[in-house]
Amino acid sequence: MAFSPDLSKSTKLERYNSYLRRVNNTKLLAASSKLLFRVTLLVALLLVFFFTLNYPIGGGGGQNASIHTTSRFFSSGFYGTGAAWEKQVRQSSTPRRPNGFSILVTGAAGFVGTHCSLALRKRGDGVLGLDNFNSYYDPSLKRARQNLLSRNQIFTVEADLNDTPMLNKLFDIVPFTHVLHLAAQAGVRYAMKNPQSYVQSNIAGFINLLEVAKAAVPQPAIVWASSSSVYGLNKDNPFSEMDRTDQPASLYAATKKAGEEIAHTYNHIYGLSLTGLRFFTVYGPWGRPDMAYFFFTKDILQGKPINIYKTHDGTEVARDFTYVDDIVKGCVGALDTAEKSTGSGGKKRGPAQLRVYNLGNTSPVGVGRLVSILEGLLNVKAKKHVITMPRNGDVPFTHANVTLAHKDFAYKPTTDLATGLRKFVKWYVSYYGVQPKVKKDTPSEAE
Numbered sequence: 001m002a003f004s005p006d007l008s009k010s011t012k013l014e015r016y017n018s019y020l021r022r023v024n025n026t027k028l029l030a031a032s033s034k035l036l037f038r039v040t041l042l043v044a045l046l047l048v049f050f051f052t053l054n055y056p057i058g059g060g061g062g063q064n065a066s067i068h069t070t071s072r073f074f075s076s077g078f079y080g081t082g083a084a085w086e087k088q089v090r091q092s093s094t095p096r097r098p099n100g101f102s103i104l105v106t107g108a109a110g111f112v113g114t115h116c117s118l119a120l121r122k123r124g125d126g127v128l129g130l131d132n133f134n135s136y137y138d139p140s141l142k143r144a145r146q147n148l149l150s151r152n153q154i155f156t157v158e159a160d161l162n163d164t165p166m167l168n169k170l171f172d173i174v175p176f177t178h179v180l181h182l183a184a185q186a187g188v189r190y191a192m193k194n195p196q197s198y199v200q201s202n203i204a205g206f207i208n209l210l211e212v213a214k215a216a217v218p219q220p221a222i223v224w225a226s227s228s229s230v231y232g233l234n235k236d237n238p239f240s241e242m243d244r245t246d247q248p249a250s251l252y253a254a255t256k257k258a259g260e261e262i263a264h265t266y267n268h269i270y271g272l273s274l275t276g277l278r279f280f281t282v283y284g285p286w287g288r289p290d291m292a293y294f295f296f297t298k299d300i301l302q303g304k305p306i307n308i309y310k311t312h313d314g315t316e317v318a319r320d321f322t323y324v325d326d327i328v329k330g331c332v333g334a335l336d337t338a339e340k341s342t343g344s345g346g347k348k349r350g351p352a353q354l355r356v357y358n359l360g361n362t363s364p365v366g367v368g369r370l371v372s373i374l375e376g377l378l379n380v381k382a383k384k385h386v387i388t389m390p391r392n393g394d395v396p397f398t399h400a401n402v403t404l405a406h407k408d409f410a411y412k413p414t415t416d417l418a419t420g421l422r423k424f425v426k427w428y429v430s431y432y433g434v435q436p437k438v439k440k441d442t443p444s445e446a447e
């Protein structure tokens with residue numbers, strides 16, 4: 001009898017082998033998926049680590065040591081530098097009036113930056129914004145300002161002052177005639193919490209910008225924001241540009257004073273035209289939520305107590321509060337009278353203009369009076385705590401002498417604190433959609 005294989009057994013064996021193969025394949029697949037997942041995770045972690053090391057914080061403000069600036073991550077390497085992006089950069093920077101300027105505004109989504117950009121655009125200059133949108137204060141306010149700029153055909157590049165490739169790229173694309181440099185880590189008292197952010201923005205970031213500007217062809221003229229705080233413990237009153245500025249009371253002030261010295265160096269070596277503007281406590285619509293008039297308004301409306309500082313000898317703390325429209329006029333005046341830089345491509349060809357001006361209101365007001373005006377406008381009584389000024393970098397008073405700015409570009413502040421705060425409150429209640437007991441007769445911003 002011929003051997004007849006047990007077919008049923010061999011089929012079972014084959015089935016079993018096929019089962020084993022399937023099981024092995026599945027295991028292999030699972031193992032390779034795990035491996036792939038781990039490798040992806042590792043690459044992602046390495047990328048995060050790499051960018052944390054290579055893109056330091058800076059420009060336009062900062063909240064704490066881990067300030068959130070997604071722009072640093074995405075600005076130059078990952079997106080936004082294609083042909084369409086370049087077209088937006090060019091269009092935004094192109095003047096629309098004969099002999100108009102082509103201006104790079106740093107900190108364009110900031111308070112003063114937004115107002116200046118709009119004013120310059122309105123008269124036909126080409127304006128390109130730069131901002132890192134960090135989280136020193138609510139970034140959604142910066143985004144809202146960006147939208148406002150965008151509605152006025154101003155494009156804002158999202159990048160940090162320390163992003164050298166991006167700055168080089170912008171200067172490669174556009175022959176800027178001017179830079180209005182307003183990006184900075186602001187705030188006097190916050191410097192005790194996060195000193196490094198002041199170094200990153202106000203010193204490293206400023207130097208980075210100057211390095212790129214000095215190498216540019218043509219070199220732009222630069223107008224930039226210094227601060228009234230450079231007068232520090234100066235006792236002369238009112239503060240004149242001739243007064244001593246070697247006694248800063250805060251690190252913020254020290255970095256702004258350092259900026260003035262750095263400006264001198266770049267003017268001296270490279271022939272950059274540089275104008276520093278010492279702003280005196282600027283306030284107004286679209287303002288900074290970290291400033292006293294702004295958070296007093298918020299706290300008064302919410303029924304929260306506010307601290308009103310008095311000096312150590314018991315006198316009232318006072319500021320030369322300056323309305324933003326007056327500051328804008330000062331910035332535009334400084335730009336209009338800025339002479340061309342004399343260097344080119346990093347080489348000086350002759351002496352260049354170097355200036356510093358006070359831009360204040362020439363009329364200091366006590367913080368108590370500021371609060372009374374707000375109480376009147378909001379129709380709410382504030383819960384006031386008068387306390388001795390903590391040792392946090394504040395100075396007892398500021399008072400600008402603006403003779404020099406008046407002589408050179410007819411600077412003349414015209415808005416008193418009550419008028420300016422009325423415009424601010426009008427904006428505040430509309431922007432935040434609050435329905436306070438604001439008096440019905442509060443005039444609109446346009447009035």
Ligand SMILES: O=C(O)[C@H]1O[C@H](OP(=O)(O)OP(=O)(O)OC[C@H]2O[C@@H](n3ccc(=O)[nH]c3=O)[C@H](O)[C@@H]2O)[C@H](O)[C@@H](O)[C@H]1O
Pocket residue numbers: 186187188226227228229279280281282290291292293306307308309317318319367389394
């Ligand atoms: O001119 C400048 O160069 C600076 O102006 C601004 O600094 P300051 O003049 O200090 O404004 P701001 O904080 O609004 O305090 C206003 C007043 O309220 C007092 N103040 C403050 C807080 C508080 O709780 N109580 C209080 O009385 C406080 O003592 C002060 O007297 C900018 O923030 C800064 O970035 C820089 O540009």
